[in-house]
Amino acid sequence: MSRGLTRLRRGERTVKALTLSPYSLWAVLFILVPLLFIAYYAFTDNGFNFTTENIARFFTATSNVTNDAGEAVQVRTYLLIFWRSLKLALISTAICLLLGYPLAYAIARSGARAQKTMITLIMIPMWMNFLIRTYAWMTILQDTGIFNGLLGMLGLGPVHIIGTEGAIVIGMVYDYFPYMIMPLYSIMAKMDGALLEAARDLGCNALGVLRRVILPLSVPGIISGVTMVLIPSISTFYISQKLGSGKFFLIGDAIEGQYVANNLHFAAAIAFVMMVVLLAAMALMRRLTGRRFYGGAK
Amino acid sequence: MKTVSRVYTALMLVFLFAPIAILLFFSFNEGKSLSVFSGFSLKWYQELFRDRDTLTAVKNTLVLACTASVVSTVMGTAAAVGISRLRSKHLRGVMDTVTNIPMVNPDIITGISLMMMFVFIGSFFGMRTSLSFYTMLIAHITFCLPYVILQVLPKLEQMDPSLPEAAMDLGCTPLRAFFKVELPEIMPGIVTGLIMAFTMSLDDFVISYFTQGNGFQTLPIRIYSMTKKTVTPKMYALATIIFFVILALLLVSNIPDREQDGAAKRKNK
Numbered sequence: 001m002s003r004g005l006t007r008l009r010r011g012e013r014t015v016k017a018l019t020l021s022p023y024s025l026w027a028v029l030f031i032l033v034p035l036l037f038i039a040y041y042a043f044t045d046n047g048f049n050f051t052t053e054n055i056a057r058f059f060t061a062t063s064n065v066t067n068d069a070g071e072a073v074q075v076r077t078y079l080l081i082f083w084r085s086l087k088l089a090l091i092s093t094a095i096c097l098l099l100g101y102p103l104a105y106a107i108a109r110s111g112a113r114a115q116k117t118m119i120t121l122i123m124i125p126m127w128m129n130f131l132i133r134t135y136a137w138m139t140i141l142q143d144t145g146i147f148n149g150l151l152g153m154l155g156l157g158p159v160h161i162i163g164t165e166g167a168i169v170i171g172m173v174y175d176y177f178p179y180m181i182m183p184l185y186s187i188m189a190k191m192d193g194a195l196l197e198a199a200r201d202l203g204c205n206a207l208g209v210l211r212r213v214i215l216p217l218s219v220p221g222i223i224s225g226v227t228m229v230l231i232p233s234i235s236t237f238y239i240s241q242k243l244g245s246g247k248f249f250l251i252g253d254a255i256e257g258q259y260v261a262n263n264l265h266f267a268a269a270i271a272f273v274m275m276v277v278l279l280a281a282m283a284l285m286r287r288l289t290g291r292r293f294y295g296g297a298k
Numbered sequence: 299m300k301t302v303s304r305v306y307t308a309l310m311l312v313f314l315f316a317p318i319a320i321l322l323f324f325s326f327n328e329g330k331s332l333s334v335f336s337g338f339s340l341k342w343y344q345e346l347f348r349d350r351d352t353l354t355a356v357k358n359t360l361v362l363a364c365t366a367s368v369v370s371t372v373m374g375t376a377a378a379v380g381i382s383r384l385r386s387k388h389l390r391g392v393m394d395t396v397t398n399i400p401m402v403n404p405d406i407i408t409g410i411s412l413m414m415m416f417v418f419i420g421s422f423f424g425m426r427t428s429l430s431f432y433t434m435l436i437a438h439i440t441f442c443l444p445y446v447i448l449q450v451l452p453k454l455e456q457m458d459p460s461l462p463e464a465a466m467d468l469g470c471t472p473l474r475a476f477f478k479v480e481l482p483e484i485m486p487g488i489v490t491g492l493i494m495a496f497t498m499s500l501d502d503f504v505i506s507y508f509t510q511g512n513g514f515q516t517l518p519i520r521i522y523s524m525t526k527k528t529v530t531p532k533m534y535a536l537a538t539i540i541f542f543v544i545l546a547l548l549l550v551s552n553i554p555d556r557e558q559d560g561a562a563k564r565k566n567k
Contacts, residue, residue: 011472012383015379015380015383015472016380016383016384018376018380019376019377019379019380019383020376020377020380020381020384020393022373022376022377023373023374023376023377023380023443023447024377026373026439026440026443027396027397027443030412030436030437030439030440031396031399031400031440032396032399033415034408034411034412034414034415035399035407035411037411037414037415037418038407038410038411038414040414040418041414099310102303102306103306103307103310105303106303106304106306106307107307109303118307120548121311121314121315122314123548124318124541124544124545124548125314125315125317125318127497127501127544128318128537128540128541128544129501129503129517129518129521129537129540130501130503131503131518131521131522131525132321132521132533132534132536132537132540133317133318135525135529135533136317136318136320136321136534136537137317139320139324139332139333140316140317140320140333142333144333145333146320146333149333174313174314174317177314178314227402231402231404232404232405234404235404235405235406235407237406237504238503238522242525252404252406255406255410256406259410259413259508264414264417267410268410268414271406271407271410271411274404274407275403275407278402278403278404282402
């Protein structure tokens, strides 16, 4: 008996070693080490000697721009770019949440068949190549494009949208909207309908049910949706190039630009700062939300 | 209330599908314009099938996606089996964190981090460029792995642990018990993982963009270079074909059925 048990334990250990080692090796080589390479490039010069120059350049580089009043002002180039990325990504995420929350709720409350159809429909655009989707928006929003054509038929417009920050936001919202719907929907679909009824029976009005039951239970879905929209929008470089007509550089554009110009060390420095900020933000979010969760929505 | 939510749902669908409808429509344009329709024609489809670069890119994309999804599914399933057996909370936490990295990191970071490593190693060995099909394959396997693991792991944890034990008590070797008992139990997770890995690989642009090299182009990269120049309805013809392929795949495989909980873990792309 005891010999059999020892053999089983040993077998268990072999299984663990055999199944885990390829992935562990892979994860170290191709997930962890590459991240170290970002840090390595960020803190070295072209000859791979240690320097903090690249990081310093991110915070101190300046350029001249004209402000709204037409005056030339000096700005911190990369801090401005970073701020703009954050701002546009936050606006897009907020719009996705505001548009997506009621939609996810409406889907989750409909019949089983309708739910399936709706989710399939929402997923289709997600599976289309995002470059083509973005490009389609560019032709729609052009000054002579379809959108202005429609406005013209109504006797309105034309409005100049392409090449503005608004156009970038439209692109981000469109491209990443399904990422918001999916987690919201899967949380809401699991919500127990009886809970909502109980809240109503106990005297909650519709708003009360939303505020006291639905919202708290859907917090994990909101967090997951917000993360999944925020991260790609903050780091995108294609949407801003096409819909912003290249006038509004985002942090992704800055990295890609340095990559194309073969300035790998500075590209690494920008990426490094972005990574640190994102990690800090995520740690903060976990700290803030981790305690307030109820287990209910699991 | 019902009407309000119906109208709202319909409006959102219009928002989601209007650009796609426009794209489908203008792929049949006779002229070169993407916003003025001058007559029906299939000539852009003919052009598309004469475009060697695009056809090669389609082939490359399929080869890459098949290889990457199969490799990541095998390795990821094995990893999930190992992870589910970890007793140490600490080790388990480390594995979970590492697995999460490619999912929460922006694609651009994953892309340039791998690229920098490849370039560094390449120049260390004095190669002019180390980027090729293989570096892209490595990158694709890397970002597909977490999706497979996160599909398979819950299935393993839902499984009754006494099942494989019973099989072994009845005389199965551990390996046989795995293939006879555990594998069929977790198969749905493996299949969903495989499909997700395949579609992620198919659709990836950012990571491929940074790890491409030696003239190996995938379809998203080909599309990117098409949009660098003046775009003709040829690209819309391509998009139309992609659209109907996706539609057919969705209708045939009924993926949303299985995808619902997986979708929550999907990221950008």
